[in-house]
Amino acid sequence: QKEVEQDPGPLSVPEGAIVSLNCTYSNSAFQYFMWYRQYSRKGPELLMYTYSSGNKEDGRFTAQVDKSSKYISLFIRDSQPSDSATYLCAMSAGLRGGFKTIFGAGTRLFVKA
Amino acid sequence: EAQVTQNPRYLITVTGKKLTVTCSQNMNHEYMSWYRQDPGLGLRQIYYSMNVEVTDKGDVPEGYKVSRKEKRNFPLILESPSPNQTSLYFCASSSTPTSTDTQYFGPGTRLTVL
Numbered sequence: 063q064k065e066v067e068q069d070p071g072p073l074s075v076p077e078g079a080i081v082s083l084n085c086t087y088s089n090s091a092f093q094y095f096m097w098y099r100q101y102s103r104k105g106p107e108l109l110m111y112t113y114s115s116g117n118k119e120d121g122r123f124t125a126q127v128d129k130s131s132k133y134i135s136l137f138i139r140d141s142q143p144s145d146s147a148t149y150l151c152a153m154s155a156g157l158r159g160g161f162k163t164i165f166g167a168g169t170r171l172f173v174k175a
Numbered sequence: 176e177a178q179v180t181q182n183p184r185y186l187i188t189v190t191g192k193k194l195t196v197t198c199s200q201n202m203n204h205e206y207m208s209w210y211r212q213d214p215g216l217g218l219r220q221i222y223y224s225m226n227v228e229v230t231d232k233g234d235v236p237e238g239y240k241v242s243r244k245e246k247r248n249f250p251l252i253l254e255s256p257s258p259n260q261t262s263l264y265f266c267a268s269s270s271t272p273t274s275t276d277t278q279y280f281g282p283g284t285r286l287t288v289l
Contacts, residue, residue, distance in 0.1 A: 070215065096278075105267075107277075108277045108278050163220055163223075165210075165218035165219070167216060
């Protein structure tokens with residue numbers, strides 16, 4: 063079993079839809095949870111970062127962490143064609159995990175105009 | 176402009192021919208890392224470095240070497256490349272290892288080993 067599971071999609075939605083992207087994980091030591099966006103032929107860019115459980119909002123993006131269920135989500139409101147990309151979740155246990163970062167396989171998102 | 180640069184961007188080589196992929200950052204970051212990205216597997220960490228002369232293995236270090244003699248540079252060395260090392264490689268840097276700050280990724284190096 064992978065430490066981090068992420069549905070690869072692809073996920074296709076109409077413009078303006080609310081998008082929900084999810085990851086599950088098995089390592090209860092993870093404390094740092096990140097979402098990256100990767101456009102085609104580009105390196106990933108950090109989109110959202112959350113420490114421990116809770117929600118974090120930044121514009122149209124909301125990141126949620128439920129450590130009891132080992133489940134994290136990224137919500138995109140009012141999705142735009144420019145949001146079409148691959149979204150990768152990533153996790154780290156910090157010092158306890160030797161500062162390794164584990165990524166999910168990525169979900170490809172298409173937002174249709 | 177804050178950036179991470181990698182060279183070369185594309186490389187085709189043959190089994191067993193030693194190669195080095197360079198990585199350089201201009202942000203005075205302490206933490207640098209190498210990843211490989213393969214379809215269906217996402218990004219997997221190869222090696223990372225907390226600072227000069229401090230490196231450690233990630234999840235898939237076999238067949239790779241790194242060095243960190245200067246803060247800005249973190250080269251990835253394949254002493255004897257094999258076809259299973261054909262992949263897309265990314266270098267990344269951040270000021271903190273837990274990515275509380277933005278982690279900057281380079282543009283990627285697509286390596287093919289024949």
